Amino acid sequence: MSLPIALAALLLVGLVVAVVTAPLRSAERAPAQDAAQAAAQEAAERAAEELRELEAERDAKYAEIRDAELDWRTGKLSPEDYAAVDAALRAEAIGILDRIGAAGGQTASSTPAAGREQPPADASAAPMRPAPAAAPDDPPSLERTPAPSPIAGEKP
Amino acid sequence: MAGLGFACLLLAMGVCLYGIGAAIYGVRAGRPEFSISARRAVYALAIVLTVAFGILEVAFLRNDFVFNTVADTSSRTTPAAYRAAAVWSSQEGSLLLWAWLLSLWSSLALFLTRRRMREVASWATAILLALDGFFVGLMIFYADPFATTHPAPAEGVGLDPLLRFPTMMIHPPMLYSGYTLCTIPLAFGMGALIARRIDADWIRAIRRFAFAAWLCLGVGILLGARWSYAELGWGGYWGWDAVENASLMPWLTATAFLHSLMIQEKRGMLKVWNMSLVLATGTLAVMGTFLVRSGVLNSIHAFGGATLGVPFVTLIGILIAASIYLVVSRREVLRSEHRLDSLISREAAFLLNNLVLVGLCFVIFWGTYFPLISEAVTGQEASVGPPWFDRYTVPLALVLVLLSGIGPIIAWRRATLANARRNFLAPTLAALVTLGVLLLAGVQGRPGALAMFSIAAFVFASVAQEFARGVRARRAMAGESAPRALVALVRRNRRRYGGYIVHVGIAVMFIGVAASSSFQHASELTLTPGHSTKVGAYTIRYAHPTATLTPRYDQEHTGSTLGLGAVLDVTRNGRHVAWLHPSEGFYAAQDMSQGSVGSLIGGQPVSHISMDAGITRDVWAAIAPDIEAPQLQRIVKIGNATLHPEDALVALGFLARAYVKNPPPAQFHFIVSPLVMWIWIGGLIVLGGGLIAVWPAPGMARARVAARVRGRADRGLARV
Numbered sequence: 001m002s003l004p005i006a007l008a009a010l011l012l013v014g015l016v017v018a019v020v021t022a023p024l025r026s027a028e029r030a031p032a033q034d035a036a037q038a039a040a041q042e043a044a045e046r047a048a049e050e051l052r053e054l055e056a057e058r059d060a061k062y063a064e065i066r067d068a069e070l071d072w073r074t075g076k077l078s079p080e081d082y083a084a085v086d087a088a089l090r091a092e093a094i095g096i097l098d099r100i101g102a103a104g105g106q107t108a109s110s111t112p113a114a115g116r117e118q119p120p121a122d123a124s125a126a127p128m129r130p131a132p133a134a135a136p137d138d139p140p141s142l143e144r145t146p147a148p149s150p151i152a153g154e155k156p
Numbered sequence: 157m158a159g160l161g162f163a164c165l166l167l168a169m170g171v172c173l174y175g176i177g178a179a180i181y182g183v184r185a186g187r188p189e190f191s192i193s194a195r196r197a198v199y200a201l202a203i204v205l206t207v208a209f210g211i212l213e214v215a216f217l218r219n220d221f222v223f224n225t226v227a228d229t230s231s232r233t234t235p236a237a238y239r240a241a242a243v244w245s246s247q248e249g250s251l252l253l254w255a256w257l258l259s260l261w262s263s264l265a266l267f268l269t270r271r272r273m274r275e276v277a278s279w280a281t282a283i284l285l286a287l288d289g290f291f292v293g294l295m296i297f298y299a300d301p302f303a304t305t306h307p308a309p310a311e312g313v314g315l316d317p318l319l320r321f322p323t324m325m326i327h328p329p330m331l332y333s334g335y336t337l338c339t340i341p342l343a344f345g346m347g348a349l350i351a352r353r354i355d356a357d358w359i360r361a362i363r364r365f366a367f368a369a370w371l372c373l374g375v376g377i378l379l380g381a382r383w384s385y386a387e388l389g390w391g392g393y394w395g396w397d398a399v400e401n402a403s404l405m406p407w408l409t410a411t412a413f414l415h416s417l418m419i420q421e422k423r424g425m426l427k428v429w430n431m432s433l434v435l436a437t438g439t440l441a442v443m444g445t446f447l448v449r450s451g452v453l454n455s456i457h458a459f460g461g462a463t464l465g466v467p468f469v470t471l472i473g474i475l476i477a478a479s480i481y482l483v484v485s486r487r488e489v490l491r492s493e494h495r496l497d498s499l500i501s502r503e504a505a506f507l508l509n510n511l512v513l514v515g516l517c518f519v520i521f522w523g524t525y526f527p528l529i530s531e532a533v534t535g536q537e538a539s540v541g542p543p544w545f546d547r548y549t550v551p552l553a554l555v556l557v558l559l560s561g562i563g564p565i566i567a568w569r570r571a572t573l574a575n576a577r578r579n580f581l582a583p584t585l586a587a588l589v590t591l592g593v594l595l596l597a598g599v600q601g602r603p604g605a606l607a608m609f610s611i612a613a614f615v616f617a618s619v620a621q622e623f624a625r626g627v628r629a630r631r632a633m634a635g636e637s638a639p640r641a642l643v644a645l646v647r648r649n650r651r652r653y654g655g656y657i658v659h660v661g662i663a664v665m666f667i668g669v670a671a672s673s674s675f676q677h678a679s680e681l682t683l684t685p686g687h688s689t690k691v692g693a694y695t696i697r698y699a700h701p702t703a704t705l706t707p708r709y710d711q712e713h714t715g716s717t718l719g720l721g722a723v724l725d726v727t728r729n730g731r732h733v734a735w736l737h738p739s740e741g742f743y744a745a746q747d748m749s750q751g752s753v754g755s756l757i758g759g760q761p762v763s764h765i766s767m768d769a770g771i772t773r774d775v776w777a778a779i780a781p782d783i784e785a786p787q788l789q790r791i792v793k794i795g796n797a798t799l800h801p802e803d804a805l806v807a808l809g810f811l812a813r814a815y816v817k818n819p820p821p822a823q824f825h826f827i828v829s830p831l832v833m834w835i836w837i838g839g840l841i842v843l844g845g846g847l848i849a850v851w852p853a854p855g856m857a858r859a860r861v862a863a864r865v866r867g868r869a870d871r872g873l874a875r876v
Contacts (some may be wrong), residue, residue: 005160012164012207016171016200027189042186045274052272056356062837064422067568070649073629074622076567078575085569 016039048105061093157211161302164208165221165295168255171201172289176282183278183351191278195266197599198281201288202259203779207255209243210303216243222308224251225301231314242315242326247464250328254445255291257329258336261365262288265340269361272815276358279347280340287339287442290471298464317716317743321387327379331403334373335441338406340365341413342438342475345431347484352489354431359421362434364850369437370410371846378839380789389763389778391678391827393835396545402444405517409437412513415506422492422568423503428483429510430492435479440517443472447524469668498570505566509559512552519548548602554611557666560659561615564622580620586617605674608666615663619656626653630663646848654849661841668834670776677828682821683720692828694733694775697725701781702739703812703820705805716741717756718808719764720781720815722822726768734768738779738824750797752804753811757783763874769833776827785820 068089072082175197182190212225222228225246230239243249262284269277295301317322341362349353381399394400413433416426446468483490496503523540530538565579590613594606623642626649630641646653677692688697703721721739724840725732730779745758761783768775782788788811795807 005157008164008165009160012204013167016167018201019200020171020174020197023189023192023196027187045188049272049274053355053357056360060356060359060421064568066649067422067652069627070652071567071627073633074625076565076575076579078572081567081570081572081575083833103810 051100054096054103058100060095062091065089065093068073078111120133157215157220158302158304161208161211162296162300164204165209165292165302167298168201168204168208168292169289169296171197171204172285172292175201175285176289179278179282179285188274191274191281193306194278194281194285195270198259198266198285201285202256202263205252205256205259205292208301212249212252213240213243216240219312220308221312222306223301223309223320224303224305227305227309227312229313229315231312234312234315234320237325238315238320241328242319243334244328245315245319246301247484248295250305250332251291251295251299251449252301253329254332255288255295255334257293258288258339260341261336262343265361266343267363269344272352272357273344273348276344276347276353280343281779283343283346284339287343290467294464294467298467302797317741318387321383323379323383324387327376327383329378330372331376334369334371334376334403334731335406335445337365337369337372338410338441339438341434341458342441345434345438346478346482349431349486349489352486354427355490356421359417363417364563366413366434366437367846367850368412369441370407370414371843371850373403373407373410373841374839374846377407378836382836384524385832386765386767389765389825391765391776391825391829393832396520396523396540396542398524399444399448401520402440404449405520405524406437406440406444408513408517408520409433409440412510412517413437415513416510419503419506425496425503426507427490427492428487431483432479433510435475435483435516437477439472442468442475464783491689500565500566500573500576502568505559505563506526507786509556509563512556512559514551516549516556519552520545528661538546553666554604554607557608557615557663558611560613560662561618564656564659565618576747579618582621583614583617587614589613599675602670602674605670608670612663612667613703615659619660622656623653625830634864648678650851651849654847654851655843657840657845657848659743659845661845662845663838664841665838666833668831668836668838671831672673672829672835675830679826680824682823684821685819689826691775691825691826693728694828695727696736696775696777696826697727698822698824699723699725700736701740701816701822702737704739705808705812712735716762717744717805718742718812720779720783720812721764722779722781722824724766724777726775734775736766736768736775736777738766738777739764740779740781742783748801751792752790752799752801753795756803756804756808759791769831773828773830774832775798778825778831779824780823781815782820782822787814787818787820 015091060082065086068077068085071077072079072086161747175194178190178197179194182188182192182194212223213219215223215226216230217236219226219230219232219239225243228240234242234386244253262281264282266277266281284769294707344358344362344365348358368706380403385391408834410433416433419426420430429734433736446465449468450465496507498504525547526540527538530536534535561583562580564582566576571579587610591606591610594609597819599606623645626645627638627641630636630645631638634641634644636644679689679691681689683689683698685700688695690696700723702719702721702723704721706717706719719739719741721737724736724738726734726736741762741764742757743762745755748755750758763778763780765776765778767777791807791811791814795810797805799807
């Protein structure tokens with residue numbers, strides 16, 4: 001192996017060692033924690049992870065609520081079935097929001113309660129009444145008589 | 157430079173071993189700095205393998221024949237673009253490509269999940285490094301891409317002529333991207349099982365990579381089919397070849413997974429099923445690599461010859477055993493949270509769709525591995541050909557396409573019979589009308605094809621109905637014009653409507669498959685110039701012969717020494733349709749045993765087909781000229797006896813002129829295939845729908861930006 005190539009190899013090894021050991025060196029330089037501090041930090045990280053998981057559940061539930069509304073508005077669900085499914089989903093979502101609240105997180109539900117529009121008897125025949133103005137990407141309101149949202153986006 | 161390349165492999169192995177240890181120690185001992193170090197080891201691995209790949213790529217581009225892989229698969233006369241792609245035409249280079257791509261995708265996956273799923277990501281890091289370490293180990297101990305020969309030969313062997321085709325430059329990287337991306341969900345799935353954390357966050361992370369794997373594998377499979385159709389001389393796009401099947405199987409299980417994951421996300425059901433699908437997809441991807449690289453099954457694709465079978469079988473055995481152990485031992489976290497509400501629901505349709513997809517995979521698996529199993533048990537070779545595969549896959553494919561039309565028009569959770577009747581009416585009518593029209597038009601005798609056309613009409617009508625109703629609902633809600641409502645509807649419901657577009661694409665593809673396989677006209681015969689034959693509705697006349705000599709006339713860069721072909725006049729009802737120019741390329745042999753002239757054309761001949769492709773049909777032609785004809789062989793014999801190798805091209809010039817002046821009868825293969833183009837068009841529609849489905853929604857992108865801004869502001873306030 002020629003000298004330039006050997007130097008290149010050494011440089012690469014040095015780069016790899018620097019990249020890989022950086023977190024270990026940072027941890028060494030950080031002030032030492034006692035057992036209580038370490039346990040508290042670990043608990044905080046677990047709580048943050050649990051909160052992220054609840055938020056992912058919440059977002060998935062919002063998407064389900066929108067999907068159900070889209071199914072109703074495109075005539076795949078009868079008004080009675082939609083009412084039942086929607087109520088069940090909203091109850092599940094409220095349960096998740098309660099758990100988020102208990103975990104100390106902020107919820108995204110801030111739409112004030114409004115009169116709930118009853119689904120028409122025949123979704124395909126009755127004219128669709130326009131919804132009250134709402135930002136397209138607001139999460140669905142989860143109060144007992146929420147305003148219906150426009151067909152909003154779903155998370156990928 | 158070869159030494160540096162091998163040093164990179166050794167360094168890569170060291171990084172893998174360190175990373176595996178650091179990841180496991182970090183998560184077991186609760187030392188997050190070691191988990192982070194392990195993740196950085198993956199980044200470092202990507203850097204090291206990029207350097208290694210770059211060294212090999214430069215060696216190919218510079219024609220550095222000291223490298224054995226360069227000498228074996230490239231030459232000075234190979235065009236630069238093909239030289240760049242020749243890196244992965246050898247076993248050694250393709251192993252390096254696999255390891256490199258895996259390191260890149262692993263780095264991306266771990267970077268995107270760096271703040272989430274700490275425990276799961278740590279275990280996934282260890283598993284991904286173990287997989288990459290396996291491939292690096294294969295290169296170090298079995299198939300070294302940096303092996304050299306001194307002194308270097310003056311010229312290389314050249315690229316296999318079959319691989320001198322544009323789609324072959326991208327087909328292996330796409331396929332390998334698909335295979336390597338399949339191992340990301342495998343690793344995160346195993347990690348989730350080990351950590352006992354299967355939750356919504358895991359679903360969100362894993363779905364993206366499963367989708368990317370599905371997309372890349374699908375594109376790779378389609379490119380391979382296109383290469384087979386447009387380059388190989390048999391006129392087909394799918395032959396149920398072992399390597400083709402090896403790529404289709406993980407694609408089928410990935411398709412099943414993407415559908416049933418939605419059920420787990422919504423209802424907390426099918427956890428065992430989904431986890432099994434994830435693990436099976438990753439394992440099938442490794443098995444597919446095993447089939448290609450070990451040469452264990454005969455295939456026109458497989459050109460690996462090294463003894464990689466034992467290490468691969470060991471790895472596959474470990475993956476299968478570990479998967480079974482993890483699923484069984486963690487079954488308490490895989491318990492379903494709900495039950496199926498109704499058999500008339502989208503969940504039920506997805507379940508059925510999953511069963512069909514897995515059934516298809518099982519049939520293909522059995523047909524692909526049966527020869528190996530049979531040989532192992534009985535000692536005798538057995539073969540399973542296209543008729544066997546068609547017998548079982550065609551009915552399943554019909555059911556699958558039908559379900560792709562049913563799913564969109566049925567609701568989640570439950571649907572009433574009255575609603576179902578209303579939603580099914582128009583699509584069913586469309587299917588029946590299509591069937592009626594085809595029968596009245598005289599399209600008969602092919603029940604499978606007729607069924608597929610009718611079912612495809614059902615799919616188109618059901619998706620169109622969904623779009624129409626969605627636009628109508630959107631217009632009623634937001635008062636938008638129809639085009640704006642359509643755009644907004646798709647933008648805000650990308651997964652749903654992107655998925656519908658994918659279904660349309662699949663139906664279009666199957667229309668092309670059904671039509672081209674059921675209504676094809678083919679003919680194999682011998683013709684002399686001036687004579688013609690009828691193929692379907694077309695008359696093909698052999699106008700005159702052609703002959704070309706490299707390098708001056710080899711405009712297609714086929715690398716052939718001599719090309720003999722024909723000009724064909726294609727007409728229909730007396731009207732000229734197209735000119736076709738099929739030829740056969742004759743290549744130089746590896747040794748001089750056939751004489752100075754004979755050796756110039758003594759290598760494996762390769763057919764270069766000619767095709768007139770259209771929306772309604774393709775007219776395809778291949779030629780096998782009779783180079784053994786006495787008048788041509790006389791020239792070769794005289795040349796062998798009288799000419800030195802450096803003058804032998806002169807004799808080929810005489811041979812070419814003799815062929816054009818007095819051509820012997822040539823063997824032709826003609827095919828007229830209806831609607832083949834719709835296979836490729838359908839593939840593009842699938843790709844487009846897939847990209848729409850996976851694109852982040854506008855609200856998500858805004859929310860992420862807003863969150864980052866809030867985070868920066870929070871940190872800024874904290875410092876004050």
